[in-house]
Amino acid sequence: xxxxxxxxxxxxxxxxxxxxxxxxxxxxxxxxxxxxxxxxxxxxxxxxxxxxxxxxxxxxxxxxxxxxxxxxxxxxxxxxxxxxxxxxxxxxxxxxxxxxxxxxxxxxxxxxxxxxxxxxxxxxxxxxxxxxxxxxxxxxxxxxxxxxxxxxxxxxxxxxxxxxxxxxxxxxxxxxxxxxxxxxxxxxxxxxxxxxxxxxxxxxxxxxxxxxxxxxxxxxxxxxxx
Amino acid sequence: xxxxxxxxxxxxxxxxxxxxxxxxxxxxxxxxxxxxxxxxxxxxxxxxxxxxxxxxxxxxxxxxxxxxxxxxxxxxxxxxxxxxxxxxxxxxxxxxxxxxxxxxxxxxxxxxxxxxxxxxxxxxxxxxxxxxxxxxxxxxxxxxxxxxxxxxxxxxxxxxxxxxxxxxxxxxxxxxxxxxxxxxxxxxxxxxxxxxxxxxxxxxxxxxxxxxxxxxxxxxxxxxxxxxxxxxxxxxxxxxxxxxxxxxxxxxxxxxxxxxxxxxxxxxxxxxxxxxxxxxxxxxxxxxxxxxxxxxxxxxxxxxxxxxxxxxxxxxxxxxxxxxxxxxxxxxxxxxxxxxxxxxxxxxxxxxxxxxxxxxxxxxxxxxxxxxxxxxxxxxxxxxxxxxxxxxxxxxxxxxxxxxxxxxxxxxxxxxxxxxxxxxxxxxxxxxxxxxxxxxxxxxxxxxxxxxxxxxxxxxxxxxxxxxxxxxxxxxxxxxxxxxxxxxxxxxxxxxxxxxxxxxxxxxxxxx
Numbered sequence: 110x111x112x113x114x115x116x117x118x119x120x121x122x123x124x125x126x127x128x129x130x131x132x133x134x135x136x137x138x139x140x141x142x143x144x145x146x147x148x149x150x151x152x153x154x155x156x157x158x159x160x161x162x163x164x165x166x167x168x169x170x171x172x173x174x175x176x177x178x179x180x181x182x183x184x185x186x187x188x189x190x191x192x193x194x195x196x197x198x199x200x201x202x203x204x205x206x207x208x209x210x211x212x213x214x215x216x217x218x219x220x221x222x223x224x225x226x227x228x229x230x231x232x233x234x235x236x237x238x239x240x241x242x243x244x245x246x247x248x249x250x251x252x253x254x255x256x257x258x259x260x261x262x263x264x265x266x267x268x269x270x271x272x273x274x275x276x277x278x279x280x281x282x283x284x285x286x287x288x289x290x291x292x293x294x295x296x297x298x299x300x301x302x303x304x305x306x307x308x309x310x311x312x313x314x315x316x317x318x319x320x321x322x323x324x325x326x327x328x329x330x331x332x333x334x335x
Numbered sequence: 336x337x338x339x340x341x342x343x344x345x346x347x348x349x350x351x352x353x354x355x356x357x358x359x360x361x362x363x364x365x366x367x368x369x370x371x372x373x374x375x376x377x378x379x380x381x382x383x384x385x386x387x388x389x390x391x392x393x394x395x396x397x398x399x400x401x402x403x404x405x406x407x408x409x410x411x412x413x414x415x416x417x418x419x420x421x422x423x424x425x426x427x428x429x430x431x432x433x434x435x436x437x438x439x440x441x442x443x444x445x446x447x448x449x450x451x452x453x454x455x456x457x458x459x460x461x462x463x464x465x466x467x468x469x470x471x472x473x474x475x476x477x478x479x480x481x482x483x484x485x486x487x488x489x490x491x492x493x494x495x496x497x498x499x500x501x502x503x504x505x506x507x508x509x510x511x512x513x514x515x516x517x518x519x520x521x522x523x524x525x526x527x528x529x530x531x532x533x534x535x536x537x538x539x540x541x542x543x544x545x546x547x548x549x550x551x552x553x554x555x556x557x558x559x560x561x562x563x564x565x566x567x568x569x570x571x572x573x574x575x576x577x578x579x580x581x582x583x584x585x586x587x588x589x590x591x592x593x594x595x596x597x598x599x600x601x602x603x604x605x606x607x608x609x610x611x612x613x614x615x616x617x618x619x620x621x622x623x624x625x626x627x628x629x630x631x632x633x634x635x636x637x638x639x640x641x642x643x644x645x646x647x648x649x650x651x652x653x654x655x656x657x658x659x660x661x662x663x664x665x666x667x668x669x670x671x672x673x674x675x676x677x678x679x680x681x682x683x684x685x686x687x688x689x690x691x692x693x694x695x696x697x698x699x700x701x702x703x704x705x706x707x708x709x710x711x712x713x714x715x716x717x718x719x720x721x722x723x724x725x726x727x728x729x730x731x732x733x734x735x736x737x738x739x740x741x742x743x744x745x746x747x748x749x750x751x752x753x754x755x756x757x758x759x760x761x762x763x764x765x766x767x768x769x770x771x772x773x774x775x776x777x778x779x780x781x782x783x784x785x786x787x788x789x790x791x792x793x794x795x796x797x798x799x800x801x802x803x804x805x806x807x808x809x810x811x812x813x814x815x816x817x818x819x820x821x822x823x824x825x826x827x828x829x830x831x832x833x834x835x836x837x838x839x840x841x842x843x844x845x846x847x
Contacts, residue, residue: 122615129622190610212614212649215621298669327672 112157112226113137117147117173118188119165123211127160130215131222144168148176151183158226160218162188163200171203178204182262184225188213201303206264207290208300224291225263240273240334241321243312254312264289265308268301272322272332281329305330366543367536374532375525382524386517394510401484401506406472409486409499412441416490416497440502442485445495455500457483467496482507542570546577558585603659609652613645620645647773654775657710658760661782668704668786670811675699675708675731675740682713688727691720696731701738703811707783711791712740714780715803719744722764723801736809741802748797757793787811 114136118124121142128138139154141147144165151159159177163170174185187205189196197208206225209218238245244253247270252259261269267289272280280288282298290300305324309316323333412434419430422445431451434441440455442448450456457477463485466473472488487498545562552560561581562574620642627638660666676696683692712729719727723744730741749757749764756762758781761774777791784791789807 120611120615123611123618126615126618126622130618133622133625190607190614211610212617212652215618 111135111137112222113139113155114222115139115141115147115150115156115159117141117144117159117165117170118162119143120162123162126215127218130219131160134219134222136222144170144173147173151177151181156183158184158186158222160186160188160222161205162190163196164190171200174200174203174205178262182260182265184263186218186221186225197297198299198303201300202307204262204307206262208297220291227291238270238273240276240332243269243273243321245270245273252312259311261308261311264304265311268304268308269312269332272330276332276334279325279328279331285329301330367533367540370536370539371529371532374535375529378528378532379521379525382521386521390510390514390517393513397506397510401501401503402474402486405484405486405499405501406474408439408501409472409488409497412439412499413488413490413497416443416495417492420490420493422493422495440500442487442498442500443495444498445493455483455502457485457500459485459487459498463487464496467498476503542574546574549577549581553581553584558588599659599662602655603663606652606655606659610656613649613652616645617649651773651775654773654779657779658775658782661779661786666707666786668707668811670702670704672700673703673705673708675701675738676729678705678708679712679716679729679731679740682709682716683729686713686717688716688720692716692727692729694729699731699733699738701807701809701811703787703807707787708807711780711783711787711805712742714776715742715805718742718776719746719801719803722746733809738807738809740805740807742805743800743802745800748799749793749795749801750797751795754793754795758791 114131116124116127116131116138118127118140119142124140124142128140131138139150139156141150144167147159147161147165148168150156161170161173165173170187174187177183177185185205187197187200187208188211189200189208190211197210200208207221209221238247242254243259246252250263250266252261252266252269268285271285271288282301285301286292286298289304292300305322309319309322313319313321321332323331325331415434416430419426422430422443427443427445427449431441431443431449435451440450440452442450442456442459448456457475460475463473463475467487467489470489472486474484474486477483477485482503484501484503485498486501487496489495490497542562549560549562558581561578564571564574564578623638624642627635627642630638676694676699679694683689683694716727716729719742723746725745727745728741728743730743732739732741753762753764757764758777760778762777763774781791784805784807787807788811789805792804792806793801794804795801
């Protein structure tokens, strides 16, 4: 599998070993040791995915994430070293697609990277899907409202597509974790909750009172067409 | 007893320890009653002795005085009677009439018995008669319906005997009145003593009650409890000493807390600092593992050992991090519907133990945090698989509104002396056997069980195996991260507001 991954990590050993592992898995890897280097590296080339440590000297990972999200939907896999679970939620809210807790297994990192990248390659529908005033083009990987392209990340797009393929069906968080994130067996349901939250902010007319993507209490989420 | 309330302030940051049995309780009021009774006894006895003694002395004096007067009068009457000798019938009648006329009843015995007034003719005792017959003055007191004092003697110059009778009715009535007055006074004194004693005892014992309540409050963790120090009596001195003791205790416990806090912070820091190098090690080991067969023999063995030990090191660091998160109270519980046996089967399948572990029981749903339940049961089953022999059985059952999960092994059992410390951190039953665990597994399981509102107990008999029982409420207490964690993360309050309809407490669905 081909792809260009930017590894942003301040610890030289972790950076090097991660880069080694990803290269062995067939990715092209760039590295950055702090937030500013990361932004420079990201701007200077085409990066398909960023592995981003939260704890960075100077400009930290959350700030880098927010900065990148201002103009790009590039997949971001966050590395968290903090002992605090709240950190994960903050990172996801900043726009990260997935996270890994340190210490992590290299094979697991590679699997996550592949999974995030694979989200960009979904079996295309015969034609664009039209639900609730949205036009979802799985071939071109874009969603539009009134002809206006929506700035969705790959995870958000995959989530929308998954829900939109079967309007009205209730998706449990576990099912969505499996389909969108390829997590199995007790994944972190906060990934789903935060992603739905961000998706609503982009597709709902009034995100505080969602009409398109509804929460089904005690079960999960569903998309209501019309 | 109303008393003023113990000066108490809530100091205990920790909940009061759940005491199974209180200290032996002194029945309130018992000492007070005893003191009151003693007071009444002392007052009653001393007042009684005083009143009774005075009465007896006074009575004796009054009787003596009455007898002296009667004796003097009798001598005079005897001399008078001598004037009527010889006692012809006429002179005898004159004598009796004369004495009766002067207000004295007399009895004259001259051959026959002649009372001056037939109503006053007491029976004369043999003793009195013989005394008089011997020529002496004698007396008797009759105890009949009327109290009469009889003083008799022989009329000089004849054999006739004259007995002069004094009515002591007034004297006895006076004495009776005095006795009644004294008795009433005694009763009053006793009542007064009872009242005063009761009040005094209450006053005296009030500080004792207060001190007892204060001690109880301290036992329950209210370390800031102090006694009021007023006045300069012994109790004030005692209260001051009590307060000093409480202060010392509070300071000591605060110091212990600080030490414990430092220790926990140190653990958390160590775990955190280890995390970065361990992450690099884990990555490097994983790369090394793929190339082990390209290494020459000795180096390959070294590489294999390295890879294995990195796994152990990683688990230790992860366990340390988890226990320090649990210590800091930062762990939130995210409650959802969970099928307990289903969860157990998934754990067993995921860890690759299906041939060692049997799972009994049909679907059994409860509301709890599946990730924490997985941590507890995963640890218990791993423990049983590692240390027990033969088959490991996991049974789930509901009793009332609680659910319990038993994990049984058929291993050698755990020696009784290790059971109390089994859940301690880094406690090893066999120090020589390092095993694959970090030594924190059971401690983490216990903390997680507590977080779910449950308990974790162990029963073990050497030779027959070990049973760990996790007892859970059917519905776990839902909570948010503790206030301490919330305060430390005040900067990220937007997190909670960022998830308006997808809070952690919302069920995440339970497809198995």
